[in-house]
Amino acid sequence: MNKSSHGNTNTNLMKERKPKQKTDDEKDYSKEKISNNTDFYNVIFLLLLYTIQGVPIGVSSVVPLIIQDKVSYSQLSMLSLISIPFSLKLLWAPIIDAVYIKKFGRRKSWIIPLQLICSLLMIFYSLRVSTWLGERDGPINLYSLTSFFFILFFLMATQDIAVDGWALTMLSEKNKGLASICNILGQNIGYCVSQLSFLTLNNKKICFYLFKKYPFVDMNVFLKFWGLFILLLTILTFFKKEISNNKENENNKIIEQEKEHKNKSENISNVPKKDGNEFRNAKETYKNLYELLFLPPMKIFIILFLINRLPFASVEVATNFKMLKKGITKEEFAIFNPFFIPISIISPAIIGKIIQNTNPLNVYYYGYMLRYISNIVLSTLLPLTEYMYSNKTHIPQIFFYIYYLYIFGAQIFNNLCIDLMTVSSMGFQNVISDPQIGGTYMTFLNTINNMGSHMNPKNKLTDICTSLTLEQAKKDITKECKLVKEQDKYPGDILSKNTLDQNINPLNSNETDENSDDEEIRKWREKRLMQLKKRQELKKDGVYIDVIEKDFIPTVVKNACVVCHFYDNNFKRCHILHTHLIKLANIHLATKFIKVEAKNCLFFMNKLNIKVLPSLCLFIDGVLVKTCIGFEDFGNKDEFKTKDLELFLFKKNLIRNTEYNESDEED
Numbered sequence: 249m250n251k252s253s254h255g256n257t258n259t260n261l262m263k264e265r266k267p268k269q270k271t272d273d274e275k276d277y278s279k280e281k282i283s284n285n286t287d288f289y290n291v292i293f294l295l296l297l298y299t300i301q302g303v304p305i306g307v308s309s310v311v312p313l314i315i316q317d318k319v320s321y322s323q324l325s326m327l328s329l330i331s332i333p334f335s336l337k338l339l340w341a342p343i344i345d346a347v348y349i350k351k352f353g354r355r356k357s358w359i360i361p362l363q364l365i366c367s368l369l370m371i372f373y374s375l376r377v378s379t380w381l382g383e384r385d386g387p388i389n390l391y392s393l394t395s396f397f398f399i400l401f402f403l404m405a406t407q408d409i410a411v412d413g414w415a416l417t418m419l420s421e422k423n424k425g426l427a428s429i430c431n432i433l434g435q436n437i438g439y440c441v442s443q444l445s446f447l448t449l450n451n452k453k454i455c456f457y458l459f460k461k462y463p464f465v466d467m468n469v470f471l472k473f474w475g476l477f478i479l480l481l482t483i484l485t486f487f488k489k490e491i492s493n494n495k496e497n498e499n500n501k502i503i504e505q506e507k508e509h510k511n512k513s514e515n516i517s518n519v520p521k522k523d524g525n526e527f528r529n530a531k532e533t534y535k536n537l538y539e540l541l542f543l544p545p546m547k548i549f550i551i552l553f554l555i556n557r558l559p560f561a562s563v564e565v566a567t568n569f570k571m572l573k574k575g576i577t578k579e580e581f582a583i584f585n586p587f588f589i590p591i592s593i594i595s596p597a598i599i600g601k602i603i604q605n606t607n608p609l610n611v612y613y614y615g616y617m618l619r620y621i622s623n624i625v626l627s628t629l630l631p632l633t634e635y636m637y638s639n640k641t642h643i644p645q646i647f648f649y650i651y652y653l654y655i656f657g658a659q660i661f662n663n664l665c666i667d668l669m670t671v672s673s674m675g676f677q678n679v680i681s682d683p684q685i686g687g688t689y690m691t692f693l694n695t696i697n698n699m700g701s702h703m704n705p706k707n708k709l710t711d712i713c714t715s716l717t718l719e720q721a722k723k724d725i726t727k728e729c730k731l732v733k734e735q736d737k738y739p740g741d742i743l744s745k746n747t748l749d750q751n752i753n754p755l756n757s758n759e760t761d762e763n764s765d766d767e768e769i770r771k772w773r774e775k776r777l778m779q780l781k782k783r784q785e786l787k788k789d790g791v792y793i794d795v796i797e798k799d800f801i802p803t804v805v806k807n808a809c810v811v812c813h814f815y816d817n818n819f820k821r822c823h824i825l826h827t828h829l830i831k832l833a834n835i836h837l838a839t840k841f842i843k844v845e846a847k848n849c850l851f852f853m854n855k856l857n858i859k860v861l862p863s864l865c866l867f868i869d870g871v872l873v874k875t876c877i878g879f880e881d882f883g884n885k886d887e888f889k890t891k892d893l894e895l896f897l898f899k900k901n902l903i904r905n906t907e908y909n910e911s912d913e914e915d
Contacts, residue, residue, distance in 0.1 A: 286420075287419050287420055287423045287426070290418045290419055291419070291423075291426055291430060293418075293484075293488065294411070294414075294415055294418065294419075294427060294430040294434070295430045295433065295434045295437075296434070296481055296484075297359070297407075297411045297434070297481070297485075298411065298430050298431050298433070298434025298435055298438070299434040299435070299437050299438040299441075300363070300366075300404070300438060300474075300477070300478050300481060301404045301407065301408055301411075301434065301435055301438060302434065302435040302436065302437065302438020302439035302440075302441075302442065303438045303439075303442045303474050303477075303478070304366075304397065304400040304401060304404055305401075305404075305435070305438070305439050305442075306438060306439040306440065306441070306442030306443035306446075307397075307442050307443070307446065307470070307471070307474070308327070308330055308397045308400075308401075309439070309443050310443055310446050310447060311327060311381065311393060311397070312324055312327060313447070314381050314382075314383075314467075315381060315382065315388050315390075318382060318388055319388060319390065323390055324390075326390050326391075326394050327390070327393070327394055327397070329394055329398060330394060330397040330398045330400075330401050331401060332398070332401075333398070333401045333402040333404075333405040333406075334401060334405045334408075334698075335695075335698065337405040337406065337408065337409055337691055337695075338688075338691050338692055338695045340406070340409075341409045341537075341687055341688040341691040341692070342530050342533035342534045342536075342537060342685070342688045343530050343533075344358055344406060344409045344410055344413070344687050344688075345409075345413060345530075345533050345685045345686070345687045345688045346529035346530035346532070346533045347529070347530060353490035354413075354414075354490065355410045355411070355413055355414035355490060355687075356485060356486070356488070356490050358406065358407070358409075358410040359407055359410045359411065359414070359485055360482055360485055360486055362403050362404075362406055362407045362410070363403075363407060363478055363479075363481065363482040363485065364479070364482050365403055366400060366403045366404065366407075366475075366478055367475045367476070367477075367478035367479040367482060368475070368479075369396070369399065369400065369403075369475070370400070370471045370472070370474055370475030370478065371471070371472050371475035371476065371479070373396060373471070374467065374468045374469075374470075374471035374472045374475065375468050376392070377393065377396060377467055377468070377471060378466055378467040378468040378471075380392045380393050380396075381393070381467055383466050383467060383468075408691075409687040409688075409690075409691050410687055412427075412431075412686065412687055412690035412691060412694075413683075413685075413686035413687030413688075413689075413690065414490070414686075415427035415430065415431075415678070415686075415690075416678060416681055416683045416686040416690070417683050417686065423604075424678050424679060425600075425603075425604060425608065425675040425678055425679060426600065426604070427674075427678045428600070428671055428673075428674030428675040428677070428678050429596055429597060429599075429600030429671060429675075431674060432596040432667075432670060432671060432674065433593065433596045433597050433600075436592055436593050436596065437593055440589050440592070440593060442474065444589070445470075446465070446467075446470050449465040449470075450465060450466065450470075533685050533688055536685055536688075537685075537688055537692060540689075540692065549693075549696070550696055553673070553696050553697050554696065554699060556616070559620070559623075560619060560620075560623055563623040563626050563627050564623065564626065564662065567626050567627065567629055567630055570630050571629060571630060571633045574630065574633045574634045574637055575633060575634070575636070575637025575638070575640070576633055576637065580652070583652070584655070584656050584659060587656070588659070588660075588663065591660060591663065592663065592667075595663070595664055595667045596667055596670075596671050599664075599667055599668055599671045599672075600671055600675075603668075603671070603672060603675070608672045608673070608675040608676035608679060609672070609676055611668065611671075611672035611675075612668075612669055612672040612673055612676065614668070615665055615668035615669040615672060616669060618665045618668065619662070619665035619666065619668075619669065621665075622658070622661045622662040622665045623662070625658045625661060625662075626658050626659075626662060628658075629654075629655060629658060632651065632654070636648065636651055673697060674694075674697075677690060677693040677694070677697075678690070680693075681693065791833045791834065791837075791841065792826075792829050792830045792833035792841045792842070792843065793841075793842055793843070794842070794843055794844070794845065795812075795842045795843070795844050796844075796848065796849075797844075797848060797849045797851065797852065800812075800844060800849065800852055803840065803842060804867050804870055805870040807839075807840040807867075808838070808868065808869060809838065809839040809840065809867070809868055809901075809902045809903070810839070810840045810841075810842065810866070810867040811829065811832075811839060811840070811841045811842070811864065811865075811866060811867075811897065811902055812842050812843070812844060812864070812865040812866075812867065813825055813826070813829055813841075813842070813843040813844070813862060813863075813864055814843075814844050814846050814849070814853065814858055814861060814862065814863045814864075814865065815843055815844070815845060815846065815861060815862050816845070816846050816847065816861050816862075817845070819861055819862065820886075821861075821862050821878065821879065821886065822861060822862045824886055825862045825864070826843070828888075828890045828893050829841050829843070829893075831890050832890065832893065832894055832897070832903075836897075836903045836904075838903070838904060839897075839902055839903050846858070846861055856872065856875065857875075858875070860877045860878055861878075862878065863875060863876065863877055863878075864876035866897070866900055866902050868901060868902070873900065873901075874900055876896075881896055882896065
C-alpha cells in the first residue's frame with residue numbers, strides 16, 4: 249500500500265517536472281517580440297545606409313556657395329551634371345539584382361565594395377578637392393570637381409539600388425513599410441547634417457567666436473571625416489548577416505521547377521544553370537522589367553504618378569514668385585529657412601509612426617486632399633502680401649509679426665502634406681515590390697515617381713509668369729537705364745572728400761537733364777543727396793583716431809572694415825606707419841582707421857598674440873582676417889609708399905578702390 253502510494257507520488261512529481269507546452273498564441277507573441285527587436289536594429293542600420301547617400305549630395309551643394317564669386321554662372325551650371333546617375337540608375341539596376349557572389353550575400357556583394365571605393369576616394373582625394381575649390385590659393389578646376397562628385401553620385405546611386413532591395417527582405421512583412429521612412433529620413437539627415445556642419449564650421453564669424461580666429465574645417469578635413477564615417481559603416485556592414493532571403497529562395501525554387509518542367513515537356517536537354525550564368529539572370533531581369541511596364545495595375549500607377557502633381561504646380565510656384573513682386577524680400581523669406589530644416593527631418597519619422605499600420609494608399613488619398621486645402625491657404629498669401637506692403641507705413645508692426653507667422657504656418661502645412669504624400673507613396677512601393685528583383689522593382693517605381701516630380705511644370709510656369717510681366721519689364725528697363733546714367737554721374741561709392749563736394753553741389757542746385765522729370769529719378773536724387781550729406785558730416789579732421797581699451801571691441805564690431813594700428817611712441821616705424829594711415833584715412837571714409845597704444849591695451853595684445861610693434865590688424869565684420877607684423881608685407885623697408893599700403897588693403901578687401909594719387913608722395 250505504501251509502496252504503491254510512493255510510486256504514484258513519484259509519477260506525479262515526474263509529470264510536474266515536464267516543461268509546460270506553450271500555446272499557439274504565446275508562440276506567436278514570442279516570435280513577434282523577437283521580430284520587433286530585430287526590426288528595431290535593422291531600421292537603425294538601414295537609416296545609416298540611407299544617411300550616407302545624402303552626404304555626397306549635401307557636400308556637393310556647398311560647392312557652388314564656395315566658388316560662386318570666382319566663376320561665371322555658365323561655368324557653375326556644369327555642376328548640375330553630377331546628379332545624372334540618380335536619374336539613370338534604372339539602366340543598370342537589373343545587373344545589381346542578378347550578378348552577385350552567393351556566399352557573400354546578394355546585397356552585400358555590391359554595398360561593401362561601393363561604399364569602400366566611396367570612402368577611399370573621399371579620404372585620399374580630399375586634399376585635391378580642396379585645391380580644386382581654390383581653398384589653397386590655386387585655380388578652380390571645375391572639370392575635376394564635376395568628375396569627382398559625378399563618381400561619388402554614381403557609387404551612391406548604385407548603392408541605393410542594393411539597399412532598396414535589401415530593405416524589402418531585411419524587415420518583417422509587418423514592418424516593411426518602415427523602409428520608406430528610413431529612405432526619406434536618412435537622406436534628409438545626411439544632406440542637412442553634411443551641408444549645415446560644413447557651412448557652420450567653415451564660417452569665419454562663427455569659428456572666431458566659438459573656436460579660434462580661422463575656420464575650424466576646410467573641405468580637406470570635412471571629406472576625410474565623412475570618408476572615415478563611411479569606412480566604419482562599411483566594416484559594420486561586413487559583419488551584418490544577410491539572412492533574410494527565405495522568400496527569395498522559395499520563389500527561385502518554384503521558378504526553377506517550372507522551367508525544368510517546361511524544358512522536359514519541350515525535350516530541351518541543355519539548360520544552363522541559373523547560379524552559373526549571371527548574364528542570363530540579368531537578361532531575364534531586364535525581360536521582367538519590360539513585362540512589368542505592361543501590367544494593367546502598373547499602367548494605372550505610371551499615369552497617376554506622372555500627373556499627380558500637376559494641380560498643385562501653379563499655386564506652389566507662382567505664389568512665392570508673385571509675393572516677391574508684391575513687396576516681400578528674399579531676406580524675409582530666408583528667416584524661415586532655419587526652422588524648415590529640422591521639421592523636414594522630423595516630419596517623415598512622425599508621419600511614418602502614425603501611418604505604420606494603415607493602408608498606404610488611403611493615407612496618400614488623405615494627403616492629396618489636405619494638399620488641396622494647403623494650396624487654398626497658400627493662395628491667400630498673395631492678396632494679403634499686396635495689402636500689407638501697399639499699406640506698410642500705416643500698419644502696426646505687430647500685424648507684420650502675425651503676417652510672418654501666417655506665412656510660416658501656411659508653408660509648414662504645405663510641406664507636411666507633401667511629406668505625407670511622399671512617405672505613403674514610398675510605403676506603398678515597398679509593399680508591392682517583388683523581393684526577387686527588389687532593387688530593380690524599387691528603382692523602377694522611384695524613377696516613375698521622380699519623373700513625375702521633374703515633369704512638374706514648375707519651370708514652364710515660371711516662364712509664363714515672366715512672360716506675363718514682360719511689358720512691365722520693358723518699361724522697367726528704360727527706367728533702369730536712366731538710373732544708371734544718374735548713378736554714373738553720382739556714384740554710390742564716393743569715398744574721398746573732394747568727390748563728395750563735387751557731387752553734392754550739382755544735386756543741391758537743380759541741374760538736371762532732359763530725363764529729370766521722371767518721378768523715380770527725382771526720388772533717387774533726393775535719397776542720394778541725403779546719403780552724401782550724411783557722409784560729409786561724418787568726414788572730420790583726425791578720423792584716424794586713438795582708441796582706448798574699453799572702446800576697442802565696440803569700434804571693431806560696429807564698423808564693417810577696421811584697420812587697427814598697435815603702436816608705441818618710442819618706435820620710429822610706428823611714426824612712419826602713422827603718416828601713411830593718416831593719408832589713407834582721409835580718402836577711404838568707408839573704412840575705420842584707428843590706432844591703439846600697446847602699453848594701454850595689454851589684454852588685447854595677448855588675445856591677438858601681438859608681440860612685435862608696429863602691428864597692423866585688419867578686421868572685416870568684427871573678424872580678424874590678417875595681422876601685419878612690422879613692414880613684412882610692404883617689402884620690409886622703411887621707404888615703402890602709401891600707394892603700396894593702399895594696394896595691400898585693397899587686396900585684403902579692407903577698402904573698395906584705390907584712389908591715392910602718386911603725386912601726393914612728393915609732398
